[in-house]
Amino acid sequence: MPVKKLSELLPGEHGVVERVTGVGPFRQRLLEMGLTRGVRVDMEKTAPLGDPTEYVVKGCHISLRRSEADMIVLNIDSEGTD
Template sequence: MANKKLSDLRPGEAGIVERVIGAGPFRQRLLEMGLTRGVRVAMEKTAPLGDPTEYVVKGYHISLRKGEADLILLSQVQGEEG
């Protein structure tokens, strides 16, 4: 299976972070917020205008733009409440 991106998740789905691509401050910030390898991220919902999207990671809620969620590759995707 080709790597799914975090931005591919739909509401209720969750995935395990495989790696964060890209470079510089963007990646650094994502890592600092806890989006490191092996972490489970769940997609909550998208803003009314379609971007950004709200995720739950390590028990807190975080909002990422599509461009940022594109940088996060997932190893597994679980369905609703999976």
């Protein structure tokens, strides 16, 4: 199954969270925002200069910097639970 980092998605693409890398409080914050294994993430759009990027997770819009989105690994062929 192909995998990509969340930061590599283009507008209109989606994937399912495989894992959240990194350690510490920011990783915990990503998990609290709903970026847990099996959850579908849709890429909405990027800011004019390419950073940050807007995603839809469980019906909520979140914005992440590219460095933050690099911590999230997605499966591309799956559909996910939400």
